[in-house]
Amino acid sequence: MNSILISSAKLLLPQHPQDGEIVDILIENGKISNITAPSDPGGEMVHIIDGSGCIVSAGFFDLHANFGEPGLETKEDIVTGTSAAAAGGYTGVAIFPNTNPPLHSRSEVALVVNAAKGNIVDVHPVGAVSKNREGKELAEMYDMQSVGAVAFSDGNHAVQQAGLMSRALLYGKGIGALVISFAEDESVAGGNQMNEGEMSTFLGMKGKPNLAESLMVSRDLFLADYNESPIHFTCISTAESVELIQKAKERGVAVTCDVAAHNLIFSDEDVQGFDSNYKTNPPLRTKKDIAALVEGLKDGTIDAVVSQHTPHEIEFKNVEFQIAKAGMIGLQTTLPLMVKAGFGAEEIVEKLSVAPRLILGQRMPSLLEGSDANLVLFSMTEKWILDGKSNKSKSANSPLWSQELTGKVKAVIHHGLLVENK
Template identity: 70%
Template sequence: MATILITSATLVSASHPLHLTSVDVLVKNGKIEKIAKNIQSDDKKLQVIDAKDSFLSVGFFDLNTNFGEPGYETKEDIKTGTAAAAAGGFTAVAVHPNTNPPIHSRSEVALIVNTAKGNLVDVYPVGTISKKREGKELAELYDMQQTGAIAFSDGNHSVQQAGLMGRALLYAKGFNGLIMSHPEDDSIGGGNQMNEGEVSTYLGMKGIPNLAESIMVSRDLFLAEYNEAPIHFSTISTEESVELIKKAKAKGLKVTCDVAAHNLVFTDEEVKGFDSNLKVNPPLRTKKDIKALLKGLKDGTVDAIVSQHTPHEIEFKNVEFQIAYNGIIASQTVLPLLVKAGLTVEAIVEKLSVGPRVILNIEQPKIEEGATANLVIFSTDKKWIFDGKTNKSKSANSPLFGQELAGKVLAVINNNQILIND
């Protein structure tokens, strides 16, 4: 990578003495060589990035993304998935085990770790909780962690057996492993199409009630408390879940949670158009739920925001809403959605850069002289069109496809590599 000079960037790093001030940053051989108000250089090979009216922070970390590799490479492979992540400002991702075979042994973990080596984006596999994600038998959690698994989840399958979840929490605690819960009671909401409420009644579609999520959040909080184990809830979407987690934190439980960016913007009202790209799990909820989620982000109940990037081929999305698969491609549209949701720049950095690494107990990259450069430069004002030219994913299942969006990632730097979004 050439020597990079970032000029006139507003630094966003709450613990930094230059927080929210304009700085120049010189990056050489993948390391931050100098930070100052104004840097002059006579290096003729210097690559200058004008970041005036833009922000500089530690690279974003996505706690919930899906690549198809292994088995579903037609949806997304590691190469295209990391390209989309980088374009969205992410310098690290945790990939969930919704693959075929699932990431349920050291073999699959090793495949992902080795395939992703040398990438600009750091890729951390999330191993399964149960073998084959069937929810019947505990997977080899410790073996997977030793090979590189960062945490454990059954992906978009919820662990229905309380006993199995309890054993997973207890076992993982012994080696500082983290269990991620996808909270949904299948006996209440399984196989249904959208949020249960006025809109689902109007459309005549079977709904997934808030209860399907909150009852599992409640169960897993009891299990975590009983086993004195940490737990993380992936993609909560309801007012009730926020309240349950807030009370658990007040009691001193080791609980964290995240929310998908699209659940902060879209409501079930949008489903009236039957756009299958708005079919996600958990489903789009109500304005009341969004208000509670935003409040939870502000008061610290919700620790992080994720993309829940879930690519699908056209034959699984360009069909009737009832039979379409759940999920949208989202790595590149997280920032625009958070801008639309009204989050401050400081909140965006806290929930995309800092919070995810705290949850995973990963060392926070630093913006200081001598540190390895792990950076994102972004604007909350600049507009761009998300279409076939700018989309880096293999898939195109997004309700934002073809639209002009406000909030653009200008560049990311990591692992002595740089990506500049033209």
């Protein structure tokens, strides 16, 4: 498909000369050839996408998604993962090393990079900080960076040894690499199943206290400050973490952070029905924590929103809550959850398109005439249902299954390829 016309859409992109205007965007051979006021397309042989009432912006970029490849392809492979990402409005995803084997050496990172070539969605591997994600010995970070690793993290295994984390930050600083911290002190979290609070007491379940997260946030902020290194916290979930990061930013620490979209909507009260799709890590917190997270996004303390897309086969979810795996699919539901949380289109563009690329130092699509088309078209008001027909993931572990959602991605265009959600 050589020519595509997006008609009558509102362009939202900070610094763009036509930011906030209703425009027609003509794309020819993968490049934006013309941006004009809405007009009759006439007899041109183009594929027309009606953007009336919709927003067009740079494609979304996810800082935290999990695919299964290599080793766990029954959960999600690169083909199905990128299909879900495109359906959710993403043209770039950073995938975490929670695989088997983990992305902890040059060969695994190169495998992912090569397998994802030619896709509408750019796949950016996040290499492991430690070998086998065991938290004992630094992995070969420079080797992984040389073949495409964009950052380093031990994924959902928080680095427990402060000395190892300090060395990772120092080494990352030396090679210009960002270290991403998943903040959980396992000795305090205790492997428990949900948030510690009134609801866990009511349900008779052992809980993870907010302290398990805030202790690790505090430790890693001290380490980043000591080493004068940048650090990024992924999936923060507590009011205490927001406060700690806000104060660190005020002190001049080079810290950024993100929050998972589901932690902006769901709370520990949703666990009452023991639906294992509500089991996540970090766990769903209290409504007080949710309010702090939303406020943190609005005042700039929290930089970005992530999907934390974590697919699982049915045998890992359709079991008792206590033994179920943590996580839910989220690439296609991040936009609806942000709409439900009360964020406007400008805030969504900032937290899903702009900030994630700035954090990783990725090139920002300009959406200027003559540039490569890398964009998303989405509606803030259109409704759709997540079900077997609309779901593009290999897995179906979502508490939003069969529910009507508000906020729909209409199309993404990247690398001369088009994906539309009918």
